[in-house]
Amino acid sequence: MEMEEEASLLEQVKTKELELKEQEESARVQAQAIISDAKQRSSEMIEGARKEGESLAEKRYSQGMAKLESEMQALRSEAEARRLETARRGESRVADASRRIIEKVAFE
Numbered sequence: 001m002e003m004e005e006e007a008s009l010l011e012q013v014k015t016k017e018l019e020l021k022e023q024e025e026s027a028r029v030q031a032q033a034i035i036s037d038a039k040q041r042s043s044e045m046i047e048g049a050r051k052e053g054e055s056l057a058e059k060r061y062s063q064g065m066a067k068l069e070s071e072m073q074a075l076r077s078e079a080e081a082r083r084l085e086t087a088r089r090g091e092s093r094v095a096d097a098s099r100r101i102i103e104k105v106a107f108e
Helices: 003-107
Strands: none
Touching: none
């Protein structure tokens, strides 16, 4: 009888070991699936962040270029206004100088 009890006990231990190995394997497979899923999600998050960063950088670049273009246009307008004013002054001085020359030549 004692032998049968030992055999039964050994069978129980063996059965329990098999159950634990199955549970361990199941837990390992689940852990691998979780890790794989986490890697996939992190890759997607990184890609999403990269695309968002690229988009924001392009937007910032476009805004900066638009601002620069606006400033350049303002400078061009200011330069053109100064050029016209200088030309106007120059023309009035030429007319004044011509009048003076004519007066000097005519009255001398």
